[in-house]
Structure formats: C-alpha cells, structure tokens
Amino acid sequence: MIQIEGVSKAFGGLRAVDSVHFTVATGGITGLIGPNGAGKTTLFSILAGFLHPDEGRVILDGEDVTGLPPHKLFHRGLVRTFQIPKEFSRMTVRDNLMIVPPGQSGEVLANAWFRWGAVRREDTRVRAKVDEVLEFLNLTHVADELAGNLSGGQKKLLELGRTMMIDAKVVLLDEPGAGVNRTLLNNIRDAIRRLNQDRGYTFCLIEHDMDLIAQLCDPVVVMAQGQVLTQGSMDEIRANTEVQDAYLGGGVSGRGVSAMTDDDIGKGGNGATDGADETDEEWRP
Numbered sequence: 001m002i003q004i005e006g007v008s009k010a011f012g013g014l015r016a017v018d019s020v021h022f023t024v025a026t027g028g029i030t031g032l033i034g035p036n037g038a039g040k041t042t043l044f045s046i047l048a049g050f051l052h053p054d055e056g057r058v059i060l061d062g063e064d065v066t067g068l069p070p071h072k073l074f075h076r077g078l079v080r081t082f083q084i085p086k087e088f089s090r091m092t093v094r095d096n097l098m099i100v101p102p103g104q105s106g107e108v109l110a111n112a113w114f115r116w117g118a119v120r121r122e123d124t125r126v127r128a129k130v131d132e133v134l135e136f137l138n139l140t141h142v143a144d145e146l147a148g149n150l151s152g153g154q155k156k157l158l159e160l161g162r163t164m165m166i167d168a169k170v171v172l173l174d175e176p177g178a179g180v181n182r183t184l185l186n187n188i189r190d191a192i193r194r195l196n197q198d199r200g201y202t203f204c205l206i207e208h209d210m211d212l213i214a215q216l217c218d219p220v221v222v223m224a225q226g227q228v229l230t231q232g233s234m235d236e237i238r239a240n241t242e243v244q245d246a247y248l249g250g251g252v253s254g255r256g257v258s259a260m261t262d263d264d265i266g267k268g269g270n271g272a273t274d275g276a277d278e279t280d281e282e283w284r285p
C-alpha cells in the first residue's frame with residue numbers, strides 16, 4: 001500500500017502538486033486521471049523517487065520512503081515502468097529481459113572466474129524466468145527479434161515484462177495505452193489484469209483512455225490543478241459535474257459525462273465544445 005500524505009511540489013510559483021492525499025491500496029488497480037497539466041506525472045515522479053516533494057510524506061507498506069532514490073525504491077518493489085531503462089533497441093527482446101534482475105553474480109568479474117558454477121545456475125534460473133515472462137505476455141514469437149523492431153504496443157508489453165523480472169510489488173504505469181492499437185491494447189489490459197489478479201501486483205496507472213480506466217480501475221482518483229478533485233468508482237466519477245467542469249472548463253457539463261469524448265479529455269481544461277449531441281462509446285465500457 002502507498003499512502004500519499006499531504007504531498008506538494010512547486011515549480012517556481014506554480015503548485016504542480018498541491019497537498020495531495022490518497023491511498024493506493026494493496027492488490028488494487030488505482031486509476032489516476034485528470035486534464036493535461038493536472039500534476040499526475042509530477043506526482044508519479046515523487047512516488048518513484050525522481051523528485052523530492054516540498055511537503056508531505058510517501059509511506060510504502062508502513063515505512064516512510066519519502067525522498068528515497070529510485071534505485072532504493074526499485075529494490076523495495078516499487079517500480080515506475082520507464083524507471084527500468086527504455087528498451088535497448090539493438091538487443092533482442094530476450095536479452096532485454098535477461099539484463100533486468102539487479103545484482104546478478106555474473107556482473108562481478110571475479111565471480112565469472114571463480115564462482116562460475118553459481119553464475120551458470122543463476123543464468124539458467126534467469127533464462128527460465130525469461131521464458132515464463134515471454135509466454136505470459138504472448139511475446140514468445142518475438143523473443144529473438146531486436147527490441148527496436150517491436151511495435152509500440154509490444155514495447156509496452158516488454159516494459160511490463162521487465163517489472164515481472166524483478167517481481168515488482170507496486171507498479172506505476174504512465175499511460176500504458178498511449179499510441180497502442182486496439183488489439184495490443186487488449187493484450188496490455190489483460191496482462192495488467194492477470195498480473196493483478198493472479199500475481200497480486202498493485203498498480204497505479206495514469207491514463208487518458210477512459211475505456212481502459214473503466215475496465216481496469218477501481219478506485220479512480222481525479223486530479224485537477226495539482227489537487228485531488230474527487231475519487232470513487234468510474235460510475236461515480238462519470239456522474240460528478242465537478243469532474244466534467246475540470247475537463248471541459250465548465251462548458252458542457254449539462255450534457256453528462258457519459259457523452260464526454262476522448263477528444264474532450266485530451267484538450268484538458270481548454271476543451272469545451274458546443275456539440276451537445278456528441279456521444280462516445282469510449283465512455284461506456
């Protein structure tokens with residue numbers, strides 16, 4: 001569980017994150033949504049140790065981890081997907097997974113010379129794990145492909161695969177659905193769901209695709225202008241006129257959240273439109 005207690009971060013005069021409180025419950029998938037510039041990414045950077053908050057605390061499983069650097073949080077099982085270096089495009093998918101587990105014996109030259117038995121056993125263990133991860137994510141057919149040749153969606157699956165190599169406990173996913181076609185988006189959604197249900201992963205994900213949020217997340221936390229506006233189930237969020245106003249600048253709250261389009265969402269607070277009869281199935285899981 002991550003408890004976010006009164007976390008704030010300013011850039012100059014701008015309070016990008018302003019006294020934020022909420023909890024990412026163990027074993028759940030928490031969605032974090034909000035218009036562009038709401039402070040979501042800044043909050044993620046604080047949670048993952050990339051930014052130090054000006055105020056507030058981050059508690060991970062009862063321990064204050066505020067300000068711990070990313071690698072220490074990584075070793076405690078808290079991972080932001082891009083925290084694991086972006087895929088090495090000139091290496092195969094398999095090798096990209098092989099290099100994730102930290103502190104492998106073979107990395108120390110002396111071990112390679114004097115403890116080769118242990119190194120080989122570990123290598124065998126990691127290879128078996130890689131095979132299992134590739135199968136779990138339906139990536140076995142591209143195992144020997146250069147990672148740079150993967151599609152955007154396959155690269156997102158590879159990112160998830162890397163979190164599996166260290167058995168992450170809490171994974172912060174920044175827009176897993178961005179720029180991914182529908183078919184692969186379904187694979188990514190199913191992988192997140194199975195990692196959550198079968199392996200007990202806790203997720204917190206930022207996403208602009210409301211369809212994906214509705215299918216995966218409960219609760220959904222809405223941020224606007226650095227603050228938590230509200231949180232609840234997707235149905236509650238849909239019914240909340242404050243949320244509509246935050247996204248749409250108040251221009252169309254009368255038409256109901258169920259009619260909001262992804263386009264509106266992408267526009268953030270400047271996205272008011274006058275199309276009162278617009279509908280979008282994205283909002284109807």
Ligand SMILES: Nc1ncnc2c1ncn2[C@@H]1O[C@H](COP(=O)(O)OP(=O)(O)OP(=O)(O)O)[C@@H](O)[C@H]1O
Pocket residue numbers: 011014016034035036037038039040041042043
């Ligand atoms: N390093 C920085 N220096 C100055 N201002 C920043 C910095 N990082 C973010 N900001 C500002 O802080 C505010 C929050 O930005 P942030 O990226 O956290 O929002 P967001 O909710 O993730 O938006 P988006 O959905 O567009 O990614 C924005 O006004 C942004 O311009």
